[in-house]
Amino acid sequence: MTAATVDRQIEQFRENFRIVRAEVSRVIVGNEDNIVGIMTCLLARGHVLLEGIPGIGKTKLVQTLADVLRLKFARIQFTPDLMPGDIIGTNIVREDNAGRKFLEFQRGPIFANLVLADEINRATPKTQSALLEGMQENSVSAGGQTHPLEQPFFVLATMNPLEMEGTYPLPEAQLDRFFFKLRLGFPSAEGLHEIMDRTTQQLEPQVDRVLGQGEVLEMRETARSVPVARHVQQYAIDITLATHPESERATEMTRRFVRFGSSPRGTQALILGGKVNALLNDRVHVACEDVRTVTLNALRHRLLLNFDAEAERVDADAILKDILQRVPEPK
Amino acid sequence: MSQPQSTIPQGPLDDARFSSEREAILGALQRIRGRLRLNGALRDAALFGGLVVLSLLTWRLLRVFGDALPAASALTILVATLLGVCGLAWLVRNRLADRRSLAAVAAEADARAGLKDELASAYWFVQQRLSSRWVAAQLARAARAAQALDARRLMPLRIPVSALIPILTGLPLLAIAWWMPPLQLSMPSAVDAGASMNQARQVQTVRELMAQVHDDAADKVEQALRTVERKETSLSEKQHALAAAQAALEQRKLEAAAAREALFHAAERLRGVKSMEEVAKALKDGDARAAATELEKLAGGREGEGAKDGSSADSEQAAREKDLDHLLQEAAAGEGKSDTRSMSGAAMKEAADRLNKMAQQLDMQGRMNQASDEISRMQLATAQRSATSAARFSQTANSGMPSPETGNTVMPGGTMFRAAAGAKESMRSSESEGAKTGDAIGESQADPLLGDRTARLDAQLKREVIQQESKPGEEGSQAWFYTESKEQKSQVQSQDVQARSSYAQAETADPEGIAIRHRQFVKDYFMTLHEGAR
Numbered sequence: 116m117t118a119a120t121v122d123r124q125i126e127q128f129r130e131n132f133r134i135v136r137a138e139v140s141r142v143i144v145g146n147e148d149n150i151v152g153i154m155t156c157l158l159a160r161g162h163v164l165l166e167g168i169p170g171i172g173k174t175k176l177v178q179t180l181a182d183v184l185r186l187k188f189a190r191i192q193f194t195p196d197l198m199p200g201d202i203i204g205t206n207i208v209r210e211d212n213a214g215r216k217f218l219e220f221q222r223g224p225i226f227a228n229l230v231l232a233d234e235i236n237r238a239t240p241k242t243q244s245a246l247l248e249g250m251q252e253n254s255v256s257a258g259g260q261t262h263p264l265e266q267p268f269f270v271l272a273t274m275n276p277l278e279m280e281g282t283y284p285l286p287e288a289q290l291d292r293f294f295f296k297l298r299l300g301f302p303s304a305e306g307l308h309e310i311m312d313r314t315t316q317q318l319e320p321q322v323d324r325v326l327g328q329g330e331v332l333e334m335r336e337t338a339r340s341v342p343v344a345r346h347v348q349q350y351a352i353d354i355t356l357a358t359h360p361e362s363e364r365a366t367e368m369t370r371r372f373v374r375f376g377s378s379p380r381g382t383q384a385l386i387l388g389g390k391v392n393a394l395l396n397d398r399v400h401v402a403c404e405d406v407r408t409v410t411l412n413a414l415r416h417r418l419l420l421n422f423d424a425e426a427e428r429v430d431a432d433a434i435l436k437d438i439l440q441r442v443p444e445p446k
Numbered sequence: 447m448s449q450p451q452s453t454i455p456q457g458p459l460d461d462a463r464f465s466s467e468r469e470a471i472l473g474a475l476q477r478i479r480g481r482l483r484l485n486g487a488l489r490d491a492a493l494f495g496g497l498v499v500l501s502l503l504t505w506r507l508l509r510v511f512g513d514a515l516p517a518a519s520a521l522t523i524l525v526a527t528l529l530g531v532c533g534l535a536w537l538v539r540n541r542l543a544d545r546r547s548l549a550a551v552a553a554e555a556d557a558r559a560g561l562k563d564e565l566a567s568a569y570w571f572v573q574q575r576l577s578s579r580w581v582a583a584q585l586a587r588a589a590r591a592a593q594a595l596d597a598r599r600l601m602p603l604r605i606p607v608s609a610l611i612p613i614l615t616g617l618p619l620l621a622i623a624w625w626m627p628p629l630q631l632s633m634p635s636a637v638d639a640g641a642s643m644n645q646a647r648q649v650q651t652v653r654e655l656m657a658q659v660h661d662d663a664a665d666k667v668e669q670a671l672r673t674v675e676r677k678e679t680s681l682s683e684k685q686h687a688l689a690a691a692q693a694a695l696e697q698r699k700l701e702a703a704a705a706r707e708a709l710f711h712a713a714e715r716l717r718g719v720k721s722m723e724e725v726a727k728a729l730k731d732g733d734a735r736a737a738a739t740e741l742e743k744l745a746g747g748r749e750g751e752g753a754k755d756g757s758s759a760d761s762e763q764a765a766r767e768k769d770l771d772h773l774l775q776e777a778a779a780g781e782g783k784s785d786t787r788s789m790s791g792a793a794m795k796e797a798a799d800r801l802n803k804m805a806q807q808l809d810m811q812g813r814m815n816q817a818s819d820e821i822s823r824m825q826l827a828t829a830q831r832s833a834t835s836a837a838r839f840s841q842t843a844n845s846g847m848p849s850p851e852t853g854n855t856v857m858p859g860g861t862m863f864r865a866a867a868g869a870k871e872s873m874r875s876s877e878s879e880g881a882k883t884g885d886a887i888g889e890s891q892a893d894p895l896l897g898d899r900t901a902r903l904d905a906q907l908k909r910e911v912i913q914q915e916s917k918p919g920e921e922g923s924q925a926w927f928y929t930e931s932k933e934q935k936s937q938v939q940s941q942d943v944q945a946r947s948s949y950a951q952a953e954t955a956d957p958e959g960i961a962i963r964h965r966q967f968v969k970d971y972f973m974t975l976h977e978g979a980r
Contacts, residue, residue: 121583340580344567399584402563446553
């Protein structure tokens with residue numbers, strides 16, 4: 116294999132990515148960054164948490180992506196009475212032709228490639244935790260047996276930040292397992308016109324399935340292959356350490372408003388997200404700019420803010436932007 | 447996070463395959479480093495030039511203003527020397543420490559060429575000798591980018607503006623300073639003119655006062671006045687000259703005081719001698735001239751008698767060697783004794799001469815005191831114009847004799863003595879009872895927090911003695927302990943009752959706990975609490 120092979124691989128990666136993005140954009144208006152963010156998570160073997168007000172198209176975006184990818188899709192509507200067994204599956208008693216009874220594991224909706232966990236914060240923590248093992252280990256345990264999940268396994272969870280009543284905020288351990296947390300903003304007036312044009316007529320736009328399981332797995336391998344120089348890795352580590360108030364690299368804002376900083380998973384997300392971003396920018400190496408690009412999405416849900424931040428309405432994004440301004444690139 | 451082994455296996459790089467890319471990258475980085483060093487040398491040269499210009503400027507300014515402002519010149523030389531040495535040391539250190547690594551050069555080149563860490567990453571991969579097809583692809587791309595780099599365009603030889611600032615600002619100033627003639631003295635301001643006129647008047651006054659005086663003190667005063675009058679004399683020199691003159695006048699004051707004391711003692715000695723009563727009275731009044739006149743009269747009467755025995759020359763010689771006290775005693779003792787009359791006449795004559803001299807000295811002393819006052823005022827005026835700090839001024843302006851009583855002292859012991867004397871407390875009061883700690887004298891006030899309510903320990907405690915049983919043949923031993931006194935017990939119980947009462951009152955109070963007259967205020971507060979938010 117030569118450098119030309121790598122160039123072809125990168126070209127293929129970018130082409131596949133472009134096709135998916137173009138196809139999704141036929142249905143979804145705007146949100147280009149979020150489409151890229153979701154695809155980055157998919158290709159970096161991560162999971163994504165989507166946050167946005169109701170009706171903004173979170174579920175539609177995920178459904179469209181599932182339609183575009185030739186992957187098994189399952190949707191779970193999280194409600195307070197949802198049980199872990201409803202997600203993972205359960206052993207049921209069956210009878211064979213001879214009349215002998217045996218237990219058979221009935222697979223739950225988690226056994227799919229794309230799992231949409233809609234309104235994940237409406238289920239109890241016990242049920243939310245049912246996703247933990249699957250998200251981290253790519254396998255689930257039921258009835259004393261471990262069942263591997265088919266690859267690619269990709270969880271897309273949506274969350275409504277407005278309604279607090281009857282919801283169960285995700286625990287930090289659960290939040291940390293999401294690779295990116297994406298925020299869907301309200302569309303502009305022009306965007307709203309476009310949405311009306313596409314969705315209030317007889318025919319709604321349809322998408323084609325353009326990418327199969329094999330292509331996705333290949334793209335994942337390609338993304339992991341991108342080499343990272345030590346100074347870029349150092350930059351990602353510096354950013355992570357700057358989120359810790361007790362670290363000597365912490366910024367003034369961090370010391371003032373952050374209770375706990377990002378975990379090492381955050382650094383992994385910075386590097387892996389940077390790799391995908393480097394490929395999208397036709398680069399064979401990760402640059403500090405790639406790390407900067409993914410920092411907000413990768414770290415905003417990993418920062419635990421203190422009371423002062425709540426009182427002064429300082430959010431994680433403001434702290435991360437301050438960190439990006441203050442942490443210098445290593446020479 | 448470790449690199450995946452499958453994608454970037456560690457191991458020696460295939461030199462044959464990648465050497466050209468590696469050489470291209472390293473060659474480009476070396477070229478860029480050369481340009482960076484050249485730029486650094488140019489910048490340092492500019493800074494050195496600036497340092498030279500500033501040194502020349504300082505030298506020229508010292509030539510211009512040096513005579514007019516000697517103190518400022520000294521400070522300027524010090525500061526300029528320090529700055530120059532620091533600047534030179536920094537430049538030398540900069541030159542010696544210019545060991546820019548290729549990694550830093552790569553980062554610099556990436557930043558300037560917008561290569562987004564391409565060269566820096568490639569250099570790291572080369573350094574680590576990582577081998578994979580992805581690294582090879584990266585090196586190939588980086589080599590292409592490095593070959594496309596034009597080091598001259600990327601790093602043009604340019605002196606940074608910040609390095610040129612010293613030269614650009616220093617050169618015009620140097621040109622101005624070069625053509626500026628040296629200043630003789632700063633132009634006197636209106637205040638200075640007034641001060642010098644006042645000083646001239648004071649000098650004239652002192653000269654008039656000291657005109658009749660011809661001794662060492664007068665010489666020193668005249669010398670000081672000449673120093674003050676000289677235009678080129680600095681303020682500190684003036685201060686020193688005036689202080690020397692003042693010291694000489696103070697010495698004369700002491701001598702005059704001693705002379706008055708001597709007159710008084712002489713009067714005491716002559717008390718009871720009938721023939722010398724007038725002399726004693728004049729001496730007691732401090733009138734040395736009158737005393738001398740009286741003595742001359744007495745001596746005139748004896749002069750004829752003394753001439754008869756022919757021994758007056760020897761007597762006069764002997765009298766000159768004695769002090770005033772002895773002379774007067776001799777004069778008094780000679781009364782009524784024929785054999786010593788000639789001797790006493792000579793003593794009287796000598797005593798009269800000495801008293802006349804003392805009278806003359808005392809007459810002059812008044813004028814010298816006035817001169818001393820005038821010199822004090824001149825010292826004050828000079829000190830006010832000098833740059834001496836207030837603390838030093840207070841030390842130098844006091845030129846009196848060292849003494850704990852007058853306060854004109856530089857002896858710390860004297861000051862401490864007076865402070866200790868002032869701190870002594872003679873009044874005793876009931877408030878100081880039970881609180882006699884904390885002060886060296888032991889008479890401090892009672893603790894203000896407790897006041898006169900402080901209870902002594904022997905009022906709070908009662909000593910209980912337990913008589914232990916003794917064995918036969920042994921003396922009974924005693925054990926003791928302190929328990930609270932009756933007074934203390936009753937006080938504690940009283941406080942306990944009061945506390946219970948106030949607690950019960952608080953428990954049964956209005957559950958809202960807000961006084962009726964305050965309720966409206968509280969309601970208004972909570973009604974308008976979120977007014978701003980709405």
